[in-house]
Amino acid sequence: MAEARRLAIDVEGLNKSFGDKRVVKDLTIKVEEGRITGFLGPNGSGKTTTLRMICGLLTPDSGSGTCLGLDILKDARRIKRQTGYMTQKFSLYDDLTIAENLMFTARVYGLDRRRERVRDALEQLGLTQRRDQAAGTLSGGWKQRLALAACVLHEPKLLLLDEPTAGVDPKARRAFWDEIHALAGEGMTVMVSTHYMDEAERCHDIAYIAYGELIARGTAEEVIAQSKLATFRVEGPGADRLAREIGARPGVEMAAPFGMALHVSGPDRGALEAAIAPWRKPPLVWTEIEPTLEDVFIHLMNRSKDNW
Amino acid sequence: MFSSTRIFAVMVKEFTQLSRDRLTYAMILLLPIVQLMLFGYAINANPKHLPVAVMVQDHGPLARSVLQAMTNTGYFDIVEEATSSRELDHALESGKAQFTVTIPPDFSRKVVRGPDPSGLNGAPKGAQVLVEADASDPASTGPALAALSGLAQTALVHDLKGPLQPRQANQPFEVVLHARYNPENVSAYNIVPGLLGVVLSMTLVMMTALGMTRELERGTMEGLLATPVRPIEVMIGKLLPYIGIGLIQTVVILTLARVLFHVPFEGGWLALALGTALFIVGSLALGFLISTAAKSQLQAMQASFFYLLPSILLSGFAFPFRGMPAWAQAIGTILPVTHFLRVIRGALLKGLGTGESWPSLAALSAFVLVVTGLAMARYRTTLD
Missing domain, CATH: 3.40.50.300 (P-loop containing nucleotide triphosphate hydrolases)
Structure with missing residues (x-):
């Protein structure tokens, strides 16, 4: 590029x-x-x-x-x-009004057409009616x-x-x-x-x-994509309650309930699959999913703490 | 190079915030009035070792005994031997001496001869010692004057013997007292102008010290620093409204001083105006300096008190300056209030102008320069 x-x-x-x-x-x-x-x-x-x-x-x-x-x-x-x-x-x-705060900013930056700018800003905000209200009360x-x-x-x-x-x-x-x-x-x-x-x-x-x-x-x-994180979603009776048990297995980095389902992820796909193998049977339904950004961030956070 | 728009911006903001703060109104107007009523009559003391300038025109042993007796009271220290009445006046005016004593050339002769019984040349005139007192601070002169009046009876007990023994019967000489500047010995004359210094320090130092730290504490400082506003612009803009407040307080106190306490206004208007202006600006700059060092409003408050207490106690406001030990006088001399009090008391009670008050005015100017410089150097445009 x-x-x-x-x-x-x-x-x-x-x-x-x-x-x-x-x-x-x-x-x-x-x-x-x-x-x-x-x-x-x-x-x-x-x-x-x-x-x-x-x-x-x-x-x-x-x-x-x-x-x-x-x-x-x-x-x-x-x-x-x-x-x-x-x-x-x-x-x-807090103790200046909305309009006064904007006017102060306009003056400090030495702007021209100050009244106009403040009026436009108030209008854009939809605060023209409340221009004389103290900012602290918003x-x-x-x-x-x-x-x-x-x-x-x-x-x-x-x-x-x-x-x-x-x-x-x-x-x-x-x-x-x-x-x-x-x-x-x-x-x-x-x-x-x-x-x-x-x-x-x-x-x-x-x-x-x-x-x-x-x-x-x-x-x-x-x-x-860079995180190379593998994630599975488990659904079925009691799936959300397995978080602690599965989360404790080696190879599982996190197991977090999402409503009735559970997200399980780990950085090494092989190790993760080995870890979850005992539960990979009915009535639980496992599907591999794309990790969410949140999964990735928690993963990144854990990893950088390990290096700390 | 700074922008008046930005100064104006800060100033208007400060004014608006002040006008929303009712407690501040109370502080601006009530503080001077309440203090005036509280301190108007409350303070007294008994200082000793007051400086005296003498002019001895009679070199006989009797004159020496009188001076010795004066010194023995413990109230008087002879600091100057003058040879002319002009020198004496100057010593009193400049504050170098609090009393002057004149022993006229015919003193011994008149003591020995006694009052003229014939009554010629008007009333019978015996020997006299002339004492002039700077009574602008009656608290400090009162006890000394009381000691003086007993002097006539006792001073010459050892000298008048033998044939002169009968001369002891009546007072052998007369102490003629002349109180200058505050002849009625009204305490309020001294306290009330002094109060101006105390009230200005209290409001101005504390308000500015708190004003800046408040911005730091509320987080508005970060927003202010993110704008292109310069430190000097913030300082000027923030301090201008307080200069107005200082002037209002000055007018309130001086008016009350005149109307309620009938303090004389002898003159020295230029010295008064200059002194007040310098003192207001200096106090504000000091508040600003405190605010650059304090991390919270509580700290700013504590630092202000650290300055205010000695300002009240050691400046000559609460206790007569000359009544304090040397080390306390040394601290007092560093405090701007001390010099401000000298200027304002000098002007109101003695009519002293810039010519006489220049040492104190110079001290105040030095204070303004040093503190403003320090405050500027310490103000940061970053949050480091």
Whole structure:
């Protein structure tokens, strides 16, 4: 595949420690312009730290690279101008109104036509009627949409979202993702960290990070294929109750109930089949299935913990 | 190079947040009033070893005995021997001496001869010792003056013997007291202007210290840092509204001082304005500096108190500065409040202008520069 697009993020060998804890290790990542990249990994894996280094909020201990063609070490201010960063915690002012928060952002970025922009943003959000309501009184979903609107008010080229939908209901999440796709459609590059698998599947591609290291990269299909994980689905009376018993067998990495069924997977197909052989008889029905992204991530997490 | 739009953005934001916070309103207006009522009359002390400038025009043994007796009371230390009344005035005005003592040339002669019984030249005039006191802080001069008035009876007991024995019967000389700057010895005259310094420190240092840490704690700092706003812009924008608050408090206190406590306003308006401006800016910068070091609002609060307590206790507000031991005076000299109090008391009670108050004004300027520099150097545009 030819390198058709330019890179919005191109960083190499990033390292960051807090005290003696090394949070990010030799991280190298490239993100093409106009793509939505899902940034996944367990809690404390260094996702937030990486996003902060890319947008200039943290200085890497070592490493180099560019963001939007600008040096992440020297041009932090210019990067900030063209980047929207939505923090994990709501970072607008609770005691200012919705309109005041947007106006503040517009002023801080030194935008022209501020009134117009704020009015348009409010209209797009559907918050024109509630413009004078304190931002702190909004529900979680609305807060996230408002934060997103504030982030893109200055029309950034790169949008970094740190777990933007944590604690937001499914309908609001879907609306949020529709907006992200619309923004990407206009050419914005988006990097979004998340724990939700359905959200990972809505990304163009995925970067999986664990314990500060990038361990999987590509589209969802590619990441699943790379894992070489074999998975079976068992159905039948009492299948879901076999999880503990089967999970304890060597060669089985995980056995997780899904409703009345059980998913059993392991990295070595032969060993897995040997392990499940005693139960492979009626009334249980076994079918080999494609592992889900979640299966793959748990597998990756287990594997990187073993190397830790 | 900074952008006024961004400063304006931060300022408007800060103003709006302030206007939503009712507790802040209470603090801005009630704090000065409550404190004024509380401290208006409450504080007193008994300092010793107050500096005295003397002018001795009579070199006889009697004059020396009077000075010796004064020193023996423990209230007075002679710090200067002046040769002219101008030098004496200057010592009093500059605060180098809290008292001046003049022993006129005919002192010994008049003691020996006694008051003129003939009553010629008006009332009978005996020997006199002239004492002028800087009474702007009555708490510190009162006990000393009381000690002085007993002096006439006892000072010359050992000198007036033999043929002079009868001269002891009546007071052999008279101590003529002249209280300058606050002749009625009203404590409030001293406390009330001092309160301005304390109230400004309390509100301004604490509010700015908390203001920045609040952003850190609530997570809004991360959002602010992700924007292109510069540290100096944040600082100016955040501090401007508080300068307004400081000015409001100054007006409230000075008005109450005038209306309720009848504090004299002798002049020195330029020194007063300069001192107040420097002190407000310095206090704000200090609050900002604290906020760059504190990790939570609680820490910011503790650090503010760490600064406020000595500011109240060692600045000459709560206790007369000269009544404190040397080490406490040394700490007091580092505190900006001490210098602010000198400027404002000097202006209101003595009418001192920039010419006389420049050492304190210079100290305040140095404070502003150092603290602002430190605050700028410590403010980070990253979360490192």
